[in-house]
Amino acid sequence: MSVSEVVQVSVEDLKNIVGEEHAREAKESDAVDGVTPSFVVEPGTVEEASAVMKLAHEKGLRVTPRGSGTKIGWGNPPSEVDLVVSTARLNKILEHAAGDLVARVEAGVKLEDLQKELSGANQMLALDPPEASATVGGIVAANASGPRRLRYGTVRDLLIGITVVLPNGTVAKAGGKVVKNVAGYDLGKLFTGSLGTLGLIVETTWRLHPVAAASRTVVVEVESPAAAGATVQSLMHSTLVPTMIEVNRPGSDGGGTVAVLIEGIGPGVMAQAVSALEITRHHGTPRVLEGREVETFWDDALKSPWDGDGVGLKVNALPAELPNVLELVSDAAGRNGVTSRVTGHAATGVTLVGLSGGDEEGQAATVQELRDIVGSGEGSVVVVQGSPELKRKVDAWGPVGDALTLMRRVKGRFDPGGLMNPGRFVGGI
Amino acid sequence: MSDRERLIERMKSIMGPKGVVSDHEQLRTYECDGLMNFRVRPTLVVLPETAEHVQRAVQVCHDEGIPFVARGSGTGLSGGALPHEQGVLIVLARMREILEVDIPNQRVVVEPGVINLKVTQEVAPEGYYFAPDPSSQLVCSIGGNVAENSGGAHCLKYGFTTNHVTALEVVLPNGEMVNLGSKSPDPPGYDLVGAFVGSEGTLGIATKITLRIVRQPETVQTLLAAFPSPDDAGGAVSDIIAAGTVPAAAEIMDSLAIEAAEAAVHPGYPDADAILIVELDGPAAEVEHQFDEVVRICEENNSTEIRIAEDDAQRALFWKGRKAAFAAVGRISPDYFVQDGVIPRTALPEVLRKIKQMSDQHGLRVANVFHAGDGNLHPLVLYNGNVEGEAERAEELAGEILVLCVELGGSITGEHGVGEEKKHYMPKMFSEDDLNTMQLLRCAFDPHALSNPEKVFPTPRLCGEVRPGPRRIHPVEKAGLAQVF
Numbered sequence: 001m002s003v004s005e006v007v008q009v010s011v012e013d014l015k016n017i018v019g020e021e022h023a024r025e026a027k028e029s030d031a032v033d034g035v036t037p038s039f040v041v042e043p044g045t046v047e048e049a050s051a052v053m054k055l056a057h058e059k060g061l062r063v064t065p066r067g068s069g070t071k072i073g074w075g076n077p078p079s080e081v082d083l084v085v086s087t088a089r090l091n092k093i094l095e096h097a098a099g100d101l102v103a104r105v106e107a108g109v110k111l112e113d114l115q116k117e118l119s120g121a122n123q124m125l126a127l128d129p130p131e132a133s134a135t136v137g138g139i140v141a142a143n144a145s146g147p148r149r150l151r152y153g154t155v156r157d158l159l160i161g162i163t164v165v166l167p168n169g170t171v172a173k174a175g176g177k178v179v180k181n182v183a184g185y186d187l188g189k190l191f192t193g194s195l196g197t198l199g200l201i202v203e204t205t206w207r208l209h210p211v212a213a214a215s216r217t218v219v220v221e222v223e224s225p226a227a228a229g230a231t232v233q234s235l236m237h238s239t240l241v242p243t244m245i246e247v248n249r250p251g252s253d254g255g256g257t258v259a260v261l262i263e264g265i266g267p268g269v270m271a272q273a274v275s276a277l278e279i280t281r282h283h284g285t286p287r288v289l290e291g292r293e294v295e296t297f298w299d300d301a302l303k304s305p306w307d308g309d310g311v312g313l314k315v316n317a318l319p320a321e322l323p324n325v326l327e328l329v330s331d332a333a334g335r336n337g338v339t340s341r342v343t344g345h346a347a348t349g350v351t352l353v354g355l356s357g358g359d360e361e362g363q364a365a366t367v368q369e370l371r372d373i374v375g376s377g378e379g380s381v382v383v384v385q386g387s388p389e390l391k392r393k394v395d396a397w398g399p400v401g402d403a404l405t406l407m408r409r410v411k412g413r414f415d416p417g418g419l420m421n422p423g424r425f426v427g428g429i
Numbered sequence: 430m431s432d433r434e435r436l437i438e439r440m441k442s443i444m445g446p447k448g449v450v451s452d453h454e455q456l457r458t459y460e461c462d463g464l465m466n467f468r469v470r471p472t473l474v475v476l477p478e479t480a481e482h483v484q485r486a487v488q489v490c491h492d493e494g495i496p497f498v499a500r501g502s503g504t505g506l507s508g509g510a511l512p513h514e515q516g517v518l519i520v521l522a523r524m525r526e527i528l529e530v531d532i533p534n535q536r537v538v539v540e541p542g543v544i545n546l547k548v549t550q551e552v553a554p555e556g557y558y559f560a561p562d563p564s565s566q567l568v569c570s571i572g573g574n575v576a577e578n579s580g581g582a583h584c585l586k587y588g589f590t591t592n593h594v595t596a597l598e599v600v601l602p603n604g605e606m607v608n609l610g611s612k613s614p615d616p617p618g619y620d621l622v623g624a625f626v627g628s629e630g631t632l633g634i635a636t637k638i639t640l641r642i643v644r645q646p647e648t649v650q651t652l653l654a655a656f657p658s659p660d661d662a663g664g665a666v667s668d669i670i671a672a673g674t675v676p677a678a679a680e681i682m683d684s685l686a687i688e689a690a691e692a693a694v695h696p697g698y699p700d701a702d703a704i705l706i707v708e709l710d711g712p713a714a715e716v717e718h719q720f721d722e723v724v725r726i727c728e729e730n731n732s733t734e735i736r737i738a739e740d741d742a743q744r745a746l747f748w749k750g751r752k753a754a755f756a757a758v759g760r761i762s763p764d765y766f767v768q769d770g771v772i773p774r775t776a777l778p779e780v781l782r783k784i785k786q787m788s789d790q791h792g793l794r795v796a797n798v799f800h801a802g803d804g805n806l807h808p809l810v811l812y813n814g815n816v817e818g819e820a821e822r823a824e825e826l827a828g829e830i831l832v833l834c835v836e837l838g839g840s841i842t843g844e845h846g847v848g849e850e851k852k853h854y855m856p857k858m859f860s861e862d863d864l865n866t867m868q869l870l871r872c873a874f875d876p877h878a879l880s881n882p883e884k885v886f887p888t889p890r891l892c893g894e895v896r897p898g899p900r901r902i903h904p905v906e907k908a909g910l911a912q913v914f
Contacts (some may be wrong), residue, residue, distance in 0.1 A: 023868065040528075042681070054620075094836070097773060097775070098896050099667060099671065099773075099774065099775040100773040100804075101670065102773070106913070122673065143620075144616065145615075153588070153592060154615070156591075156592075156623050157588060157592050161671050164866075166866060170862050170866065170867035171862060172860075172863045172865070173859070173860075173863050174859075174863065174866070174867065176838070176839070176840050176858070177773065177838050177840070178771045178772065178773055178803070178804055178839050178840050178843075179585075179803050179804075180580060180584065180585075180589070180771050180800070180803040180804065180805045180840075180843040180844065181709050181771055181842070181843060182577065182578045182580075182589075182627050182840075182841075182842050182843065182844055182845075182846055182847075182853075183625075183840050183841050183842050183847055183855065183858055183859075184847070184855065184858070184859060184863070184864075184867050184885070185624060185628055185870050185871075186578075186591070186623055186624060186626070186627055187624075187866065187867065187870070188623075189591070189620045189623025189624055190619060190620060190623065190624045190870065192620055192623065193615075193618075193619070193620055194619055197739070198619075203626065204447075208673070210673035210674075210675070212557050212673075213673065214534055233533060236535070236644075237532070237556065237644065238643060239556075239645070239646060239647035239714055240712065241646075241710065257886040264711075264712070264715045265715055265718055265719070267714050267715075267718055268711075268712055268714045268715030268718060269715075270714075271712065271713070271714035271715075272475035272712050272714070272715075275712075283490050285669075294778070314615070316611075316613050316614050316615045316616065317613050318531075318533075318534040318536075318612060318613050318650060319533070319534055319535075320533035320534050349534075349613050350614055378611055378612040379613040379615045380611070380615070380616055380617050381613075382617055390729050397617040397618070398617065400616070400617050400618040401608055401611075401616075402608055403607045403608060403609050403618060403621060405605075405607075405617050406601070406607055406609075406873065407619050407621065409873040409874075410619055410621070410624075410869075410870065410873040411619075412873070413869040413870070413872050413873045413892075414869050425618075426617050426618045427618075
């Protein structure tokens with residue numbers, strides 16, 4: 001449906017729901033992967049969000065939910081978007097039950113703001129995706145994660161309750177505000193990573209963790225992908241409990257680092273750091289970082305391996321495949337005239353690859369070659385950043401196996417009109 | 430030949446005569462699970478040996494519109510594996526193979542009938558274990574753990590079954606077989622593994638399960654502390670967690686539960702109104718420091734005696750009484766209901782006071798056993814079924830405790846599941862819209878409501894067709910017993 005066909009909805013209809021200030025005609029900067037919507041609306045309450053969704057449903061408007069917009073380029077370009085529903089005003093921290101290590105927040109709360117609030121009680125939400133201004137709703141919808149996932153898991157391990165607005169305006173919740181709860185289906189997990197294709201997430205409840213009192217960083221210089229793999233394996237199968245094990249390979253020459261962050265209490269982290277030195281010295285050159293170099297090192301090591309206009313890939317493989325993944329990335333990129341840079345949450349099997357240089361043909365061929373090998377086994381290669389042109393050549397998600405039919409049935413039940421983010425998700429969902 | 434005889438023949442042709450139980454007396458073995466006050470004899474029982482057997486059996490049920498219920502070891506405590514009287518009970522106990530052990534990637538692939546503890550035994554020599562440890566872990570199956578999202582004493586720190594399953598092979602209620610999730614992290618698409626785990630057998634039958642295994646900790650330290658009241662013990666747990674320590678386990682038993690455990694397995698617990706078991710695990714230097722802290726906190730909360738496990742044998746003795754507590758209550762009462770409510774941990778003193786009041790009002794004793802770290806209460810309501818009206822009063826009291834948990838912001842079930850037993854309490858926790866939304870997921874997996882029907886949700890519902898076309902009126906709808914959704 002083009003803009004002219006949506007004449008039966010005007011910006012006034014939206015303003016009637018959310019107030020004069022909070023609905024407007026869309027601008028070019030509101031485009032979703034090159035597709036410009038007609039309107040942007042910012043509901044301030046769950047009731048307003050429900051009314052907006054109901055209107056969109058009645059009028060057949062295609063909806064893209066948006067938080068801070070940090071991952072608005074994820075997935076495939078949408079087939080159509082009429083309305084962007086922004087959660088920017090759903091930004092209240094509703095409850096922080098410090099004694100229960102639980103927080104209930106609206107979807108538009110930015111993670112950095114939440115962390116600031118929680119730090120007062122020496123607590124945190126143990127999620128650390130790279131986009132600092134991301135909202136919690138966006139993090140759930142994208143299933144965004146960071147290096148801490150090694151110890152604390154991802155959204156699915158920390159989200160204990162959710163409230164969503166379905167495409168027809170129905171407000172529904174699942175889970176609760178206790179960590180242990182098996183009553184009813186776990187819709188929180190169903191919505192995690194669903195990229196706005198099942199409904200609008202409006203409220204989330206989280207399990208929190210205490211902030212550690214002390215930390216130590218051990219960095220191991222390694223000379224080859226094989227040495228990086230051996231280092232990671234030696235740490236994984238030890239009794240250490242690291243918060244992060246990160247691999248960093250700046251160029252396509254053999255070298256790089258494996259870095260270990262250990263958190264806990266003072267005497268504990270030092271003992272663990274000493275063990276880490278002992279364990280890894282057979283595979284590379286380890287040392288414990290001191291003073292200021294800790295911050296400098298992590299600032300650099302945790303930087304995204306892709307630039308604003310580069311291509312970003314998330315390679316999900318088995319952790320023991322790390323050396324193969326590292327070799328494969330530099331080989332495939334080299335063959336296709338593209339430069340690669342690699343970081344990764346090594347002990348979890350997640351590798352982040354930035355591609356630069358070359359043309360879209362070369363980038364697409366690199367993705368395809370990685371998929372042919374990683375995807376043919378147990379893994380997947382997802383394009384998390386790339387131009388719409390690249391994503392026309394290569395699907396952002398890649399194959400999802402024989403569960404696709406069932407996924408389509410799920411989509412069909414939740415969004416029978418196909419109004420939510422059409423075309424952005426797997427298999428054209 | 431009757432319909433039932435034809436069904437028996439078809440099932441025998443799939444899994445051989447030994448794989449089908451149809452004799453009425455033999456069927457009695459399967460008429461209930463761990464919740465023995467509900468009993469239903471199924472039409473017949475099948476015992477598949479392979480995923481293909483399961484798939485073909487489900488296909489037959491689908492073609493004939495016959496309901497089916499999956500059962501593992503039958504240890505569930507909410508009637509989740511209660512048979513359907515017109516249905517087939519599919520028992521997965523013969524599918525007991527551990528298919529793959531992949532230590533470098535910390536994964537184990539098993540068939541659904543594999544016993545929980547077997548997984549740990551299999552990987553223990555490599556320094557690993559499977560974290561979810563329900564008290565029934567000696568006999569319960571992984572397939573059942575998946576259905577119920579089982580927890581255990583150690584899930585406060587290590588999570589539930591859902592946090593330890595990465596992939597599933599599932600036979601859908603229409604007989605299709607699909608692979609959900611993957612061995613590697615973050616597979617693209619909807620997290621249908623997350624949706625399936627804990628769905629209590631209503632979305633299909635898992636025939637292959639990929640588990641995450643966890644490295645054994647360097648050190649485990651366990652203490653047992655006696656307190657003058659459960660309030661004091663609860664206060665100690667709150668203070669431990671407030672100090673930034675997440676214990677591997679924190680379990681409280683009250684005097685009645687202690688009395689029962691003593692009578693049954695003689696763990697030699699101190700004579701007290703409450704005992705607290707705290708277990709810490711992790712790197713030695715860290716655990717040592719935190720353990721001293723825990724001892725200090727217990728003392729500050731009026732602990733009258735603290736015992737520290739010197740070795741594995743003593744640790745096992747501490748746990749023996751706790752793990753046997755449910756069954757042990759049989760020593761001090763002819764009958765009892767086990768409940769499974771959850772509250773925010775900080776509401777513990779309030780909830781204990783109110784349970785005491787309710788217990789006095791109903792004139793029935795309540796023994797309390799709880800996973801104090803995560804607020805999961807297991808009140809055991811004691812009664813004598815031979816006394817006229819007492820069972821009803823006990824059931825009423827158990828229900829009131831659940832409602833109290835919901836009012837305090839908690840849940841009607843922390844790990845036992847809703848099943849048959851608690852489905853009528855679901856509306857206390859969820860609105861009509863919430864339940865209808867859950868039903869959308871059910872309809873995507875099982876539009877004809879054949880897989881463990883009439884469980885979990887209070888009102889049976891049928892799924893409308895998504896696509897336009899003539900709609901057949903289901904007999905149940907015609908009879909006014911269900912509404913179309």
